[in-house]
Every structure is written in C-alpha cells, then in structure tokens.
Amino acid sequence: MGADPGWHPDNLGCGVVVYPGTTEQVATVVQLCRRNGVSIVAHGGKTGLVGGGISKPGEIVVSLERMNRIERLDADEQVAVVEAGTALQTLQEAAAIHGLTPGIDLAARGSATIGGMVSTNAGGIMAFRNGVMRHRVMGLEAVLADGSVFSDLTRVVKNSAGYDLKHLFIGAEGTLGIVTRVAVKLEPVMPETATALFGLPSLAAVFALLKQARALGSGELAACEAMWSGFFGFSAANHGWSAPEYRTDNSVNLLLSFAGHGEARISDEIASLYEAMLERFPETEAVLASSLTQRDALWRLREDTEQIYHAYPAAPSYDVSVPLSEAEAYVACLEEGLQAVDPDLKPFIFGHIADGNLHIILNRRGGDLPASTLAAVEAVIYKDIRSLGGSFSAEHGVGSKRIHSLNETADPVKLHWIGQMKRLIDPDNLFNPGKLVLHPGLS
C-alpha cells in the first residue's frame, strides 16, 4: 500500500490510512469512526487540485485503493459496474477490448479513480460531446454517515422513480458519504483518425472553425482544445516543438481531433477547412499530424501542464466555465484586468474551449503573491461569472481551497441549501470536514 500523498502534500496529513476491501468494510469503518468522533477523508487517486483530499491529525483517510474491481462490463448493454477505486485508465482499457469507452477522458487518467471522478464531477476532454461525469453515471452506491448503504445501482438511463438522490453524491467531494460502486455508461470508441493544430488570430476565429469542424462530412469532432499564445509559446519552447511555417505566437492555438470512417477523406476535409478559414482569417495556420508520433507530440503540448508547475511551483490556478457567447469578452476583460492588477502577470490560458472551460495559471510561484493581490486576481477572474451564466469552478471542484470563492459567487439561496443538505445528511460533520461547505451546525 502506497504512502504517496499524491498531488497535495497534506493529503496524508492525518497519518492514518485504512484500506477497506468491500462496501461492508467501508460501512464498518464509518460506524466505528462515528462512534469515536473521528472524521473521515475518502481518497481516490489523490489527483485533486483544490485540496479536497487533505487530512489533519485526528482524522483518518479511507482509501478506496483496494476496491478496484470491474464487476460487470456488458458490451451490448454498454454499461460497466465498477468499484470506486478503479482507475479511469483501467476502465478505459477494459472497455476498449469491446470497442467501447467510458466517454470521459482527462490527463490524470492513470491515477484518477471512478469514485474520485464521481465525487468531483470530473470533466475533461470529451465533455462537450458526452457531458461530464454526472452524465456518465447511471447508478451509484454510497455509504452514509450512519453506516447505512444507499444503493441505487440501476443500469438504465431512464429512471423516474422519485428524487434522484445519487446526484447529491456526485460532485459532493466526499462530504455527504463515501461512493463505493458506480454504474458507468459506455459509448462506442471513436478512434482518432486525424489530429490537427490550427493557429488563429482570435477567439472569433476559433468559434468559426469550431462550427465548421462540428459539421465535417466524414469525421466527428472528438476533441477541441485551445491554448492561448502565452501557454503555447511556453509549452512549445519547453518541448522543443516547432513545425515549418507555424508561428508559436498566434493569438490562440486550437488542437482538433477527428474520428470517423476514412482517414484520407477526413484529411481532405481538414484541408478544405483550412482553405475556408484562410479566406475569412488570412492569418490562419495549420499543422496536420502525419504520424502517431506527431499526434502525440501535439497532445503533449496541451496535456503537459506539469511543466508550468515545474517553473512556478504551486502557481495560483483557476478553472472557470464561460458560456461560448461570452467567452471572447470574458478573456479580453480577464487579460485587461490582470494587467491592471500587475503588468507582469502573464496568465497561461488553455482549456476545453468547446464547452467553455478555461484553465488559467499565473506565472508566479505559490506564496509569491500577497493575499491582497490574489484577492484582486480572483475579483478579475470570477467577475460576474455567475450572472454571465458560467461557473467559478468548472471541473476542479471546491475542496478546501475554494470555499470562500463559492461563498462569494454562488446564489445565496443555493448556498443556504447546500448548508442545509450537509447538516441533514452528515449531521456530525463526519465526512471530509472543511471541504466544499462549512458545516452550518458547527461553524
């Protein structure tokens, strides 16, 4: 059993980890903890980015690591039932044997677990097509604070049998119970048949390209990732990437993957796409990956975000959702606002542009910026985010790091009921205290 703290140094702060092997054992642990007033932090792959898994002395960590079995995978039904500790990649590989995929993918696939992804309502690369984790979950089992087991392991998409309470546990970050089993919807796999990188002068050009890319005759759009110039230039330099006649200072770079029938036909259509873009936006540039190696190199430019944290350890980072119609104005406002806070702040901006999810990392090490500057930065990044129809936390969650931001940006009525839910379902604040919500009965 590993004592690796994962992506946050305080994940194992409590010093005690238990490894139940069954739902019944989880329930026993919960009952023991409740009786002894010991709080529980549930752990999946420990790849969370907002301190949702940190633990303190006096608490215990319940690791789902041993509960990693794929219990059922029916190819015709296109549903898998897995224990919560199953890694995403494990499920992806098992499904791929049948030509299927869980329909969700993210860079941390090797360690992120299905239970953790349910608890954080993970998003990733394919959400613009297949929705987020919430939309992939057909059924769910969870252990509640009294040790009882909430069991709703349906394997059907249509279920109107009373309030659908599983959605309370999805995205609850382990504060309402411990997810132990999940029924996941699968989709036919779409093998990537073409990957292209476009250099574009503006977000308007990105959306024009996106619209056409979605309507391609032979291939379906399988991924659509944006990298603004600051991010792209940094990444290209770091990886020593270049391509003939492709500048690295384009305003935005768009990485597109297509899946479909007929590789040659799709490549032809991408070439036409490029021609059409050139007519409207003469600055457009494009690179079509002509080998798997080239494809992987393009994806590395986008997925290797560790490089930024290597240069700027624990750099302040943000993860917002913005409706597409608001995205251009939002980014302009963001860049201008950060300039006003500090002219040397150069945000690395990248993300899943087809669903409006932008990641923003500052070019500063954690702790380098005074609290007042960080507050000013947040004021810029979260400005009007809710009234714009977006979200201050797209896919990383709230954890311990973002409770104040949730409190500042959320609808007060929603906030009130979040507190009420916590009090009702976890009255003793047994589960993951200090994360997502401050317990209204105790704070």
Add this chain to the structure above:
Amino acid sequence: MGADPGWHPDNLGCGVVVYPGTTEQVATVVQLCRRNGVSIVAHGGKTGLVGGGISKPGEIVVSLERMNRIERLDADEQVAVVEAGTALQTLQEAAAIHGLTPGIDLAARGSATIGGMVSTNAGGIMAFRNGVMRHRVMGLEAVLADGSVFSDLTRVVKNSAGYDLKHLFIGAEGTLGIVTRVAVKLEPVMPETATALFGLPSLAAVFALLKQARALGSGELAACEAMWSGFFGFSAANHGWSAPEYRTDNSVNLLLSFAGHGEARISDEIASLYEAMLERFPETEAVLASSLTQRDALWRLREDTEQIYHAYPAAPSYDVSVPLSEAEAYVACLEEGLQAVDPDLKPFIFGHIADGNLHIILNRRGGDLPASTLAAVEAVIYKDIRSLGGSFSAEHGVGSKRIHSLNETADPVKLHWIGQMKRLIDPDNLFNPGKLVLHPGLS
C-alpha cells in the same frame, strides 16, 4: 385561458387556476398560499400519465401557461433559456431554424412543456442517444416554499461549484418547488434520411440488429422503437396498415430511423443490414419507407397509443426500464407471469428498446380488474426490477398513482432520504401534496 383538464379528469379538481406571468408573480402566489395554508399543484402541459397533476378542493393550480417565452437561443452556444411553460414543440421549432434541436422528443410534444418535462424527468424517443431531460438541463430556476427563488441558470456543461441541487427539482414532480426557467442544451439536428421497419423473430434478433444499426457506416441511428406482436397487430389493423410480404404477427417489430449524409448510401446500407440479418435470422422481414407519407404511416403505428385507450378506456398501464442484458428474460417472465394471473390478459408491449424502456398496457378497461388481480399484475411486472438494475418507473414518474409501487420497489435507504428531502425543503407540504412522496411529517 383554457379550462381543459388535460389527460387526467381530476387535474382541475380544485376548481381554481392562477396564471402567473413572471417568476416574481409565482413567488407572490407561493407566499400567499403558504400564509393561508393552501397547497399548490403546478401545471405544465397536463399530459402526465400518473396523476401527478391532479388537484383537490381546497388546493389551487398554478399554471405556467403564460410563462411561455423563449428568452434566449444562441445558435453558436447551442443553449436555449426558456420559461417553464414553453411547449416542447415550440422550442423544437425555434431551434430548428438554426439547425438545432433540444435533443429530446416524445409523442406529446405539442402540449408537454419544458417545465413539466423537467419536473417529470421526461424521456422519449432520443434518450438512448442524448439522455433524458435531466441530461439536457444546464441550468434551472425554481420558486421554493418560502417564496425564495433558487437561481442556477448556468449555460455551461461543466459546473462543479458545490452540490448540484438543481437535480433535486428535476424529476420531483413539483413536490419541492415550482420550476420557472430552464437552460436547455441543444444539439445539431439530424434530419431523418431513412426509416425502416423490421419484423423479427425474437428480442435476440432485435439486439443483433440494433448492434449493427449503431455501427452503420453512413448514417447514425436516430430512433429505435420496438412493438411486440400484440401491439403491432392491433395498431396495424386499426390504421389499416399493411405492406407486401410483411406479416403483422412477427414476434417483435423494430422501427428504425437513420440520419446522416447521403440518402442513397444509407438506403444501400440498410439493404445490406437486412441481408446480414436474413442470414442469421431467416424469418426477418423489412419495409423501407420510400416517401414521407410512408414514413409518417410507420411512425403513426408506433406513436398512436390513444387507439388502445380508445378500445380500453383508462387501461392499466406500466412503464419500466430494464437493462438490455436482462430484457429478453424479463419479457419472457412477464408474458408467462401475466398468463398465470389470467390467461386472457394480453399485454400490449412497445417502447424505446435501445434504452430498455418498455411500455405495457393491459387489454382491460380501467376498473375492470379487481384490486387483487391488479396487485398480482404489478407483482409480475415489478418483480425483481430493482435488483435487475432496472426501474419500475422509466419516464412517467410516480405521481399519485405509483407511490405504493415506489415504496415497494425502492431501496429503503433511498426511500428514507426521499422523505427527509421533502420534509426539509417543503416542510409544510405546500407543493403537490400526495404526489411522489407521502410527507413524513404529516403522514
């Protein structure tokens, strides 16, 4: 303002309907009702099938009929924001102008409202592709029992900003609040390019066909509806439908629609599909619609369920979800079980087979069967439905008609928390009393 009771004679049983025009007016009505101890039944299109909209003297109906504006429809963003009283067909038509669709469709499209569909978590024909209403909702606004407004009108798919409480209101059948506005995800419209009817000897043949139909080269499967012989024979006779060399007594009939590029190519592929099926199942028959008139005639066979209720007014009907891997055994068990209850019981079986949703209507008028027989019928139809991974109510909901079935089939832990939610969010049992859940504080 219509005084049409809709699909249940008791919908207007209370005799009083108010027609608010804004969310604020809904909130005012709620506050007034709360102060005076008057319960509220919210009405959408009044096309519910489980008595979720019935009202009693002393209550009032709040109709969302006047709140029928499409407030926003952004073609690039592919999101619409509508008032809850907007009819599905109204939204479909507005979206179609931009080549888009709400991604959900059902026979009652002309009258069913978006708010009602949210409240019942409607399913329909496209759920196997696009999910149910719950998966189409990006944001939601609702008036709560204290007159406050829960406002979560995000227009982004990624939102991990605390418990996603909108899912409590989706499928709550108006028992927790009144849905007033909804942000709905749109999809590119897939024009039907081919419609075919297959006659098949077994459910195994249906699934074999379904698998191949999903993997068609040129066309995507847009609809997949099954009609068992009893239903099909009745419908064909009623509509005077026949086709050369197509028997009406096939074990199952499958109506398939395809969308895609190149009508001729798709037709060719359907012909190949038929050949391939013939090899494995020599009894296979097929009709390909060669005109819009023929297509509409095929769809009418499936969608005109009124004909059954015309022959058997208020016939007992059921709506279950069964995982595909269990469907064949389930139907065999069902037919055998109903035979054992009464050899003259001939169920009409049809439904959305690609997502495992079966509708079952008995060949009896409402009131014709004694309670003991109905109990025996339910025991057959709902036998092991939860442990099979299915649901006793796929898309019709619970309403007033199915509370006892919910109580008998649900996980007791889930049932407990359904009651707790009702008590917490609607402590005075103001909203739609006697539907979905019996108020634990009052029963």
